Amino acid sequence: MIPSTASAFRLPAKGALLALLLVGALGGCGGGAEQEPLPCHGYGCEFDVQGAAGMRLRYAPAVEPSDARANVAFLEQLYQMVESCAGIQAPAPLVVIEKEGTLVSPLDGLQHHGLYYFDPDLMLIDDGAWTFWSLKHEAVHYLLQHALGNSDPDHTSSLFATCVELPFAMP
Numbered sequence: 107m108i109p110s111t112a113s114a115f116r117l118p119a120k121g122a123l124l125a126l127l128l129v130g131a132l133g134g135c136g137g138g139a140e141q142e143p144l145p146c147h148g149y150g151c152e153f154d155v156q157g158a159a160g161m162r163l164r165y166a167p168a169v170e171p172s173d174a175r176a177n178v179a180f181l182e183q184l185y186q187m188v189e190s191c192a193g194i195q196a197p198a199p200l201v202v203i204e205k206e207g208t209l210v211s212p213l214d215g216l217q218h219h220g221l222y223y224f225d226p227d228l229m230l231i232d233d234g235a236w237t238f239w240s241l242k243h244e245a246v247h248y249l250l251q252h253a254l255g256n257s258d259p260d261h262t263s264s265l266f267a268t269c270v271e272l273p274f275a276m277p
Contacts, residue, residue, distance in 0.1 A: 147223045149202055149230065157182040161198035168203045168233040175203055175233060184238055188245040191269035196252035199227045201241065206234030213259070222247040222257060242270045 144150045153162035154171075157178035165176035174180060182198060189195055209218045209232050219232040220240030229244040246265045251257040258266075 146200065146226055146228050149228060151200065151226070153200060153202075157198065159186065159198050161185060162200045164200075164202045168205050175231075181238075181241060184241055185245050187272055188242050188269045189249060191272060192246065192249050192253075192265050194249040194253045196249055199229050199245075199248050201229045201231060203231050203233050206232050208232075220244040222251075224248075224251050224257060227251075239270060242272070246270060 153164045154166055154176070155178045156162045159182045161178055161182045163176070163178045163181060165171070165173070169175045181201060185198060207217060209221050209230055210216065211218050211221060219234065220243055221230040222228070222244045223230075227248060229241070229248060231240045231244065243266065246263065246269055247257040247259075250263060250265070
């Protein structure tokens, strides 16, 4: 004889069922649970302005909108200059300007004037980098990642010397 469904699968007693429901409900609560890190490598993916070529730029609160470092059209021109020099094209990246002295590499623990992260792509630029050398340098990492699947963290590519040192005029 085949037992009925109710007797084949014993249901827990009322007290045990209530305890299981309570544990399940509390498991989803924020009590003691760690918060999810911000997207885009902990910096967030928000931006203040997007340029005509697609570059997304977040400059606040590091610089004011009237600052040349907040001029997305100019930064896009610098990026396109590096693209042209390298002979590599990729969609314009998200660029975030951070306060001077706040960029610390997770690889070496040292302060840097710029950092590049991929997946998702993010270029961080120190607001003290008035020469815009950092933006061009990080653009080379970004373009190499898109072309070769390797951002060349050891700086072996000749593009760092060739394309980063290109002269330009301020807006």
